[in-house]
Amino acid sequence: MINHLGQLDHLLQKHLDETETILATFKAYTQAFETLDPHRVEPFFHQPAVLITSAKVSLMSNSEEIKRVFWILFADLTLKDFKCSKIDAIRAKQVSENQAIVSGVATRYDRSNQVLDRFGLNYTLRKADRNWKIVVAVLHDYW
Numbered sequence: 772m773i774n775h776l777g778q779l780d781h782l783l784q785k786h787l788d789e790t791e792t793i794l795a796t797f798k799a800y801t802q803a804f805e806t807l808d809p810h811r812v813e814p815f816f817h818q819p820a821v822l823i824t825s826a827k828v829s830l831m832s833n834s835e836e837i838k839r840v841f842w843i844l845f846a847d848l849t850l851k852d853f854k855c856s857k858i859d860a861i862r863a864k865q866v867s868e869n870q871a872i873v874s875g876v877a878t879r880y881d882r883s884n885q886v887l888d889r890f891g892l893n894y895t896l897r898k899a900d901r902n903w904k905i906v907v908a909v910l911h912d913y914w
Contacts, residue, residue, distance in 0.1 A: 790863050808845075810838065820906055871903065
């Protein structure tokens with residue numbers, strides 16, 4: 772009987788585990804980010820959401836605030852001639868039925884393929900209305 776319960780638990784966990792979907796959502800977010808268009812990034816965020824960097828904390832309560840934060844960020848990246856980001860050591864862990872954590876290391880490049888910056892990232896996502904949304908994004912120094 773215990774063996775059958777273990778198998779049932781394993782099948783249930785496999786069914787509930789949405790790690791691949793979470794990673795696909797995060798990849799789609801990074802692709803939207805690279806367009807430098809706040810309208811393309813905004814749908815990936817839960818409302819409210821928080822963006823935390825070593826310089827600042829941005830509370831984004833609604834769609835307009837999300838777009839405003841990203842307009843500012845994207846204007847800065849445009850001035851730096853941003854081309855793309857590469858995410859390394861990406862990991863996703865579903866911690867509950869509707870919560871997950873994605874972490875990794877991001878390297879941003881300019882159009883001449885020079886490194887603009889490198890930082891660690893930790894995103895907390897929440898499943899709402901059958902979609903995984905970013906609730907908290909923490910970008911931190913990478914050591």
